[in-house]
Amino acid sequence: AQSVTQPDIHITVSEGASLELRCNYSYGATPYLFWYVQSPGQGLQLLLKYFSGDTLVQGIKGFEAEFKRSQSSFNLRKPSVHWSDAAEYFCAVGDSGYSTLTFGKGTMLLVSP
């Protein structure tokens, strides 16, 4: 069965500093990988996705993620964090069939002034 681990429950980053959120997955075949962001009381917004090809994926809001098959990782990065980035971030893996998603437990990002 597929699974996703997000090792960090909370991360605090200073505004303007760089950010890296970790995600490790378990999946038997080539995974479909996603990062979503959720603001309090809101639904999920897709930041970026990886299906195949270039392992460095660019997303919205200046985010990027790198797929590393050898490490079963798909870490999310941003070079300079803004206060509006404070939210909860979810990594997810999808199957190659009808696209059900398995999510990690999320990482809460706090941005300090």
Next chain:
Amino acid sequence: DAGVTQSPTHLIKTRGQQVTLRCSPKSGHDTVSWYQQALGQGPQFIFQYYEEEERQRGNFPDRFSGHQFPNYSSELNVNALLLGDSALYLCASSFQGAQGYTFGSGTRLTVV
């Protein structure tokens, strides 16, 4: 272009009652999936509907059932509510189940 619309936004029910949640998919989408997100957890897949039939189901009891209508909208029904059913219920739509779901803002269900 409207995205995924869910109703109601909030709901309070008593243990043992039944509840129906509704979802209208994004225009052009024909596949609807439902997820349950308990407090402090990631969303968990409940089931997926395509062409008015349940195509896949996650590890949820039969108390959870659904329906998809000819216009692709969907309902999630939960019978015999338990306190543990309190959660944010998210609807997500896509075209033919292709990757890249659009999520709604969810229905917050509280069971007391």
